[in-house]
Amino acid sequence: MMKSLMKSIFGSSNERYVASMQKLVSQVNALEDQIQALSDEELSAQTEKFRRMLDEGTKLDDLLPEAFATVREASVRVLGLRHFDVQIVGGIVLHRGEIAEMRTGEGKTLVATLATYLNALEGKGVHVVTVNDYLARRDAESMGQLYRFLGLTTGVIVPNQNEFEKRDAYNADITYGTNNEFGFDYLRDNMKHERSQMTQRPFNYAIVDEVDSILIDEARTPLIISGPTEDKSELYVQIDAIVQDLDDEWYEADEKTKNITWTEEGTDAIEAKLSEAGLLETDNLYDVENTQVVHHLDQALKANIMFKRDTDYIVKDDKVVIIDEFTGRMMEGRRWSNGLHQAVEAKEGVKIEPENQTMASITFQNYFRMYPKLSGMTGTAATEASEFWDIYKLNVAEIPTNKPVTRIDEDDQFYKNTMDKFQAIAKSIREHNDKGQPVLVGTVSIEKSELLSRFLEQEGVRHEVLNARQHEREAHIVAQAGRIGAVTIATNMAGRGTDIQLGGNLEFRMEDELSDMPEGPERDEAIARIKQEIAEEKQRVLDAGGLFVLGTERHESRRIDNQLRGRSGRQGDPGLSRFYLCLEDDLLRIFGPDTLFSRMMNSNLEDGEAIGSKWLSKAIETAQKKVEARNYEARKQVVQYDDVMNDQRKVIYEQRAEIMDSEAVDDVVVDMRHDAINSIVGEACPPGSYPEQWDIATLKERVEEVLGLNPPIDDWLEEDTLEPEIIEERLQAEADREMETKIAKTDPQRWRSFEKSMLLQKLDFQWKEHLATLDALRQVVWLRAHAQKQPINEYKQEAFGLFERMLDTLREDVTRELMTLRIADTAPEPVPAEILAGLPDFLTGHIDPLTGLDNSNDGDGSERRAAEFGALAGSVQAAAGPGGAFVEDPYADKNVSRNAPCPCGSGNKYKHCHGAISIRA
Structure with a gap:
């Protein structure tokens, strides 16, 4: 009671927070006349002025009012759009590294230009993340006009670009792209063997559009780059x-x-x-x-x-x-x-x-947490505010609408079975269609959308069906869904990216009707005519009640339902929304409380009869909260497991970066060799043991296998004062002399290049094998719960031990390759082109490690050839010839996968045949 009273007097914490930003908004507005007086050249020169101020020590926060006023005026001149005051508030929220929840139709794309411009002034790069390629290209082109006017560069990241195009896009002041492509580029960069081949710059600031879809829905599953097995x-x-x-x-x-x-x-x-x-x-x-x-x-x-x-x-x-x-x-x-x-x-x-094997992976949580500053915007974030804070430390601010919302949200209608429900839906659609009111229908599957389509055909209602089968026509169907009498069935409206404008969309009508008409007076007249028709049609739609949004069932997430509802009533327009449910809906059938079923069945609901009540809506909301909580636990579990891998990933990627940045890695190789010798001696001659207890046979075997040496160990054993430390020192000295002799026979520059390439190659191979082991561990560790053990704790412990063993194996593997290497005097033979046919593809995926489900929002269809990765790797691979004599690998520059059959036709894997490493003298 007291809490409600205080809220009514002082407002909610969100209202107070939004009100606190009015001072900054007033400062921006106070500068409007001054900025309007500038010429185009003077307005564009503001960017250089701001950058000089930053160089002199001015903070971004101090530049905010004038920078925002500059963007607002540039937007008016270039785009014909002026930021509302609430959009200025949204820009402030984004600049502060928070999430701005703004209703559909409030212009989030324009809001982002404010924080994007301000943060791009530092020259460190700003990433604007969208949910699909269409939006990335569209926003980069439309908003890019504004940025170019102000002297900033814009790039866009889409699938199937080459390395140079990506690098140029990432070096731009502002880079648009999808969450998947940003993440995959990060993984690809950390599979390359030279710093110059990497495309991304160090992370600075990211604005995530549809932040709930990207950081919540898609975050249930990690990004994975994989290769076939x-x-x-x-x-x-x-x-x-x-x-x-x-x-x-x-x-x-x-x-x-x-x-x-x-x-x-x-x-x-x-x-x-x-x-x-x-x-x-x-x-x-x-x-x-x-x-x-x-x-x-x-x-x-x-x-x-x-x-x-x-x-x-x-x-x-x-x-x-x-x-x-x-x-x-x-x-x-x-x-x-x-x-x-x-x-x-x-x-x-x-x-x-x-099937595919994991080469590299990362979750969206750990990817986006690498940005020093992160913000986002969406129409629906408040229901997940606690998760945004727990995982990303992002606060959610609800921005008020520019005009009051007048849409009417009716109570849900409940029916006994699916057929009754769809008959009622079809009848309701026909009634609204008869008076010209446009109807947007949301379904949960292609099957349901096509079932409803058949019902509407029986009712004689003309309609459009938007689902995966009509993907290519998506933007056109959505854009015209607000025309008089339009009926549109959409499988889902989340992240469609195209506004439904009452009366029709001018841009798409021009594209459909005037695409072949040349510029000139006739085209100008046609555009004026279309604008007039749209204005008249919009008034007719408003008189009919605006857009009617009809949901055929509740989604498991309240946010998805709110996204559908939010399509109606934009910018103060009238609208109507209603959901139709039945006992056979998946949400109620799987997650609904038993009391809900029993009460409904006991009410003797007649066929075709509908009921609606506050209690029923509350029960449905409870079911949705239950599913949301379960999904949150699933996402949190993914993060907990990936956090373990993330610590190891950071170590590996930092080690790779150090190797790539080093002129020479001989000190690293020497340390690895000495550690490998220490391990070999420690296993055969444990510290504190007597010589009689030493396993000399194994010691000799391991020294020959790993070091390629046959030192006089038997002679050493005759010494009374021999200790394991002495054996270790002598083996290290022997190995060092052998390597010095070998290196002296080659060009120093070529040897350094070879060492770096080989070290990176071995590191990547061991990391890939380690990822496969962790995948298998994650699949089975939950069984330990039967022994009253926490699976995540068991996973952490096992993963740490596996990582230590991986590093031991890496040290030994590198030492073996270098110590047993033979310098070849023969030139490599040319490789027939047909040998290279049929190389395996590398695939990008967004896979749940526990269920195998793919949760990608942006299917790009891109498959990377193994040749692409091999060329980027630049690794030097060679092989053993007949009789154990080593020769130059004739396939070294042909990018053959290490686990592929050797092109020579021996039947062995490449790594066991011509993939054994050597170099030419």
Whole structure:
């Protein structure tokens, strides 16, 4: 009671915070007349003036009022748009490194120009992050006009650009791009072998558009760069055939987690079927020998039971294409991991592509936390404010609308079953359509959108369907959804990027109707006519009640529902929103409370009858909160596990950077060699032990294997005063002399270049293998919960031990390669072009490490050739010739994958054949 009274008197904390910025807004407004008086040249010169002031020690905060006033006036002159006062408030929030929640239609893209310009003055680069390539290109072009007028450079990052284009874009003052492409470029940069090949600059400041979609929804899954492994397509086909013939009583499915467990009867039955097919190594399904088969079996079962065609994916051009659950878009080039995508391909009978192995990965949480300053904007962030603060330390500020919202949000209508609900929806749409009111319908899947389309056809209502199948026409369909009598069915409206303007969109009508008309008086007349038609049509739509937003069911996240609702009632326009629900909706069926079902069924709801109540809306909101909390836990778990890997990733990437920046790495190589010798001696001659206890045979074997030496260890043992430390010192001295002799035979510059290249190559290989090990560990560590142990703590402990072992292996591997190297006198042979055919592709993905689900919002379809990575690596690879004599590797500059079959046709892996390292004299 007291809290409500205080709030009514003093306002909420958010209202007080927004009010506190009015002083700055007044300062910006006070400068407007002064800035308006400047000529175009003088206005553009403001940028150089501000930069001189920064060089002299002025702070960005002190420049804010004049810089914002400059951007506002430049926007009026270049774009014909003047920032509202609430947009100035939004710009201040972004500059302070916070999240600005602004309703749909309030001009967030224009708001971003304020903070972007101010922070770009430092010359350190500003990244503006969008959810898809279309928005990145559109905003870079439209807002780029403003920045260019003020003397700043703009770049855009999109898939399939070459290295030089990307580097130019990142070196611009302002860089637009998608969250995926920024993250993948970071990973790609840390796979390169020369600093000059890296494209990104040190991070400075990022503004994230649709921040809830990027930092919350997509943050459930990390970005992954992967390469293909061996082909197992026949195994997938065999197991899929078995899964297709299962009894429903043999397994239990949990739709909440998309997990499936076998019953006792099912385990016995599946063991019999797999044994009959000859797929089991032993009789017991869960013996370690059958691990691979069990994994494939689980994925096949999940693909057949949990993943639905036209909901989770579609089949296009004989390929399985994932559908993004948040936007309804196709994600070309994205694939589920851990064999799930292959299992779905086997289910659908299309070509099965090979599985992939992780080469590099990072979560969005750890990627964006690398920015010293981060901010974001969206229409819906308040419901996730606690998560934004917990994970990113970002405060959410709710910015008031420029004009009061007049949209009417009606109570949800509840029906007994799906058919009753869709009949009622179709009837309601027809009624509103008859009076000319435009209707935007939100569905949750392609299947539901096409079902509703059939109902509307029966009602005789003309309509457009926007889903993954009509992806190419997306912008045109959305842009005209506010015209008189328009009915638009959209799979999801999150991140569409195109405003629905009542009466129609001038830009798209000009594109559709005047694209072939040349510039001149006739075109000007046509534009004036279209503007007049739009104005008249807008008034008719306003008289009909504005845009009617109709939701066919509630999404598991309240934010997605609010995004749909927010399409109506922009900039003070009238509007209406209503959601239709039933007991068969996934949200209520899976997550709704039991009391909800029992009360509804006991109410004897008649077929076709609807009810609506505050209690019902509250129950639905409770179900949504339950799902949001579960998703938050899933995201937090991903962060906790990736935090462990992130510490190790930083060590590896920093080590790579040091190696690339060094003129020579001989001191690093020497330290590695001495550490490897220390380890070898320590294993065979433990400290504090007696000579009689030493394993001299193993010591000799390991010295020959790793160092390629045969020192007189037996003679040393005859000395009474021999200690392990003395053996270690002598071996180090022998190894050092051998290396000095070897180095003396080569050109010093070439040797230094070779050492750097080889060291980076070995580091990358061991890191890749370590990532695969951590992936496997993450899959099984949760089982330790049965022993009353915290899985994350177990993971931390195991991961640390694995990292230490990886470093030990790296030191030994580098030492072995250099010590056993033979200098070749022969020139390399030319490699036939046909040998290089069929090199594997490298794929970018956005994969959940626990479920294998892909959560990418921006499917770019890009696949990087192994040749691209090999060329960037610049590594020197060579191989052993006949009889153990080493010769120059004829394939050294052909970028052959280390694990690929050797091009010589020996049948061995490249790394065990011509991939053994050497260099020419």
